[in-house]
Amino acid sequence: MGFYKTEAIVLRTREWREADQLVTLLSPDLGRFKVVARGARKPRSRLRGGIQPFTQARLMLHTGRSIDILTGSDTCKCFYFREDLEKLTWAVYWADLLNRLLPEREPNPAVYFLFLQFLYLLESIESINQERVESRILNHLFELKLISLVGYRPELTHCVNCQKALSLTSEQIWFSPARGGTVCRLCSQALGSGALPVSSGTLALLKHWLRMDARQFRRVRPSGSNLKELERLLPAFLEYHLEQGLPSRKLVRNLVDKE
Structure with a gap:
């Protein structure tokens, strides 16, 4: 060559x-x-x-x-994040995800431009100390869009076990990291402790984020309970596919625990 x-x-x-x-x-x-x-x-x-x-x-x-x-x-x-420890933590975590989820020498232009876009968005947050919620939203949006682009897009409308269409308003829904998406009440009992309960509001948010242009992330403000659910579901989903945890994930948890 x-x-x-x-x-x-x-x-x-x-x-x-x-x-x-x-x-x-x-x-x-x-x-x-x-x-x-x-x-x-x-x-x-x-x-x-x-x-x-x-x-x-x-x-x-x-x-x-x-x-x-x-x-x-x-x-x-x-992107000079060295003087802002919190921005640096998010960027290092995203780079670790890319390093673990992407095979070597397999082009994926969509992932490249996703990462570049999110670095610009991270840079645009003026003060993470005052707007830590904004950076947490940006992080979860990156996690969701990245796992979707590398082939692990979660199923959010049907039970992944029995294929039943799920209603956000009439039944309790669970999320199974191992099965890759939502699970109905009966199937969640069969799966045991591996499925996590998820609210209709968080599911609606995830569906919206999958369609949303990332530049609009400031227009959507999840509730505190939605953020807590996301901080359980998305890391569990990622860790299942990563097969082991990331060292930088501990730094991310420390940021979230400051709230």
């Missing part, structure tokens, strides 16, 4: 050998992949600026024997 170019967002970096950096990238045409930035830890390296986490850049790369090599970068946008 030789030399090639791509646009990408930096998900994470870590030290590699004496002076290099191993960089995990998300690209619309290459998906999630890793490259080596040689000499990037040296003070005068011209690669340092373009490989900071949450930087969007146009990259020049060269095909290597076992891993490709970053040879140049042109920064498009740097």
Whole structure:
């Protein structure tokens, strides 16, 4: 393949050998992949600026024997969250989700542009200390849209066990992370403790969010009880598909517990 170019967002970096950096990238045409930035830890390296986490850049790369090599970068946008610990926590958590949910080298342009859009939306929140509810809403919206784009869109209108159409107004409904969606009362008893009760208001909110343009997230204000339900359902759904927890999830729980 030789030399090639791509646009990408930096998900994470870590030290590699004496002076290099191993960089995990998300690209619309290459998906999630890793490259080596040689000499990037040296003070005068011209690669340092373009490989900071949450930087969007146009990259020049060269095909290597076992891993490709970053040879140049042109920064498009740097989301500088280091001075805001709470914004940084959300961004790190989202990057961890992408790193775990996306297979390597499988392009998914919709996921790339979703992540880019949500970084802009996160940046637009002026003061998370005053508007932590806003950031929690944004996070749950990202979780829901991401899991839908990677093939785990939850079923919210029928029982996933017996296929019965569910009424939001006339019956209690449960949500099964293992089955991938809503469950009627009778089937929830058969499934045992794996199903979680969910209110009609939270289900209606999830349905609306799946259709909604993320830029409109400020127009929808869930109640406190809706947020608490979302903070049980969505992490449980994600953890089932991740098969194990994320370290950054603990940081997210700490933010929520401050409320």
